Amino acid sequence: MSATITQHIENLDWSLHTESLNKKGYAVLPEILSDQQCKQLATSYNDNTLYRSTIDMKRYQFGSGEYKYFKYPLPDIITQLRQSIYPYLAAIANDWMSKLSIQQRFPEQLEALLEKCHQAGQIRPTPLILKYHTGDWNALHQDLYGKVYFPFQIVFFLTQAQVDYTGGELVMVENRPRMQSKPIVLQPDRGEAVIFTTNFRPVLGAKGYYRTSMRHGVSEVRSGERINLGIIFHDAQ
Ligand SMILES: O=C(O)CCC(=O)C(=O)O
Numbered sequence: 001m002s003a004t005i006t007q008h009i010e011n012l013d014w015s016l017h018t019e020s021l022n023k024k025g026y027a028v029l030p031e032i033l034s035d036q037q038c039k040q041l042a043t044s045y046n047d048n049t050l051y052r053s054t055i056d057m058k059r060y061q062f063g064s065g066e067y068k069y070f071k072y073p074l075p076d077i078i079t080q081l082r083q084s085i086y087p088y089l090a091a092i093a094n095d096w097m098s099k100l101s102i103q104q105r106f107p108e109q110l111e112a113l114l115e116k117c118h119q120a121g122q123i124r125p126t127p128l129i130l131k132y133h134t135g136d137w138n139a140l141h142q143d144l145y146g147k148v149y150f151p152f153q154i155v156f157f158l159t160q161a162q163v164d165y166t167g168g169e170l171v172m173v174e175n176r177p178r179m180q181s182k183p184i185v186l187q188p189d190r191g192e193a194v195i196f197t198t199n200f201r202p203v204l205g206a207k208g209y210y211r212t213s214m215r216h217g218v219s220e221v222r223s224g225e226r227i228n229l230g231i232i233f234h235d236a237q
């Protein structure tokens, strides 16, 4: 694994990000990717040897825009990010399962989670790269892809808001049982990343922990071109 990415991930303030995930269901990671890395990943959108499929979002009524799923073996940088971030999130995931009295526990290393996916017939890689132009958007959704799913995912911003595009905010909606939903709207800088809840998280109420579920999407891009990298940890059916 590349020392620089692993080191960089180790040096993040994980107690701060853990607190943010526990309190809000998301955390913004500062300056994860360099401008050069963002540029390289964004350019690789056009290299079709890297992908297993291309999705026209309009065709599936997912919104408007296009995305591509990477094939295995993933580009090194994606493998490194996925492997080095996973253990921090697995610890939080297990704490969440225990708070919600759910038996399930997640392994400490990504390889073991992927093994579980494979045993469940989920063998296709899920990291993806998304490209939106003026007028494009992404409907609110969840990325579960099968019985085995990890409660966190990450989206990396490869283009710069107000420079490369306007609009195109990352939108999250938290469904609170018997209450109105909470909207969250973020527009991080290029190189930053947002970790968020894939499905649900524990919230402490008067009678103990209850679940709130989260969906995410992207508001309409008003101008320009917006390219993001999504890292989902479980494989798909
Ligand atoms: O384009 C975005 O910011 C969101 C992409 C997305 O839905 C994902 O990464 O799962």
Ligand SMILES: [Fe+2]
Pocket (backbone or CB within 6 Å): 141, 142, 143, 216, 230
């Ligand atoms: Fe998504």
